[in-house]
Amino acid sequence: DAGITQSPRYKITETGRQVTLMCHQTWSHSYMFWYRQDLGHGLRLIYYSAAADITDKGEVPDGYVVSRSKTENFPLTLESATRSQTSVYFCASSESRVGGYTFGSGTRLTVV
């Protein structure tokens, strides 16, 4: 199916575990982003990528790692999950710098 898909939709993990959230887009968009949504904070940028093998930090990158070996995939890894990383995570892509974003459906992550 065309579009941007995130997996899993829901995830419960324990403090200290490593967890990876997947994001896949079928349009070959250059730009990809990871945001987290928290009450009172709206959407905050974690990491972004302007092209394959090019990534950079956003507003709240601590505790997260990304990679982009292929244009269509942009996984987000929590190296050692903490309760403060309980959130809803959204992946997005954009064709160009001037375009708006298309978002995935989100991953609800709970760290216990």
Place this chain on the structure above:
Amino acid sequence: DQQVKQNSPSLSVQEGRISILNCDYTNSMFDYFLWYKKYPAEGPTFLISISSIKDKNEDGRFTVFLNKSAKHLSLHIVPSQPGDSAVYFCAARAQTGANNLFFGTGTRLTVIP
């Protein structure tokens, strides 16, 4: 510091009336503004945008107004419909750097039938 602010966390409006959602920003380097709509358990979807060189953009029932001197934008929905009930996020993009959008905290709109 939040560069894009939506000071009203919620808004209730009667069906058929006008809904006005407000957004303020602090960075004068923002050159493009967008509104996104979000339903529960879904990702945000693009609604309407405006360039900083314009003061109004209209698309059907949705109109966005930009007041650069006040660093304020608003989204008008006329007439409001129950299906418009959602969380609305204002977003802004800086002129330089990657295509990063800065989002507000969102306003939950409830349209009462």
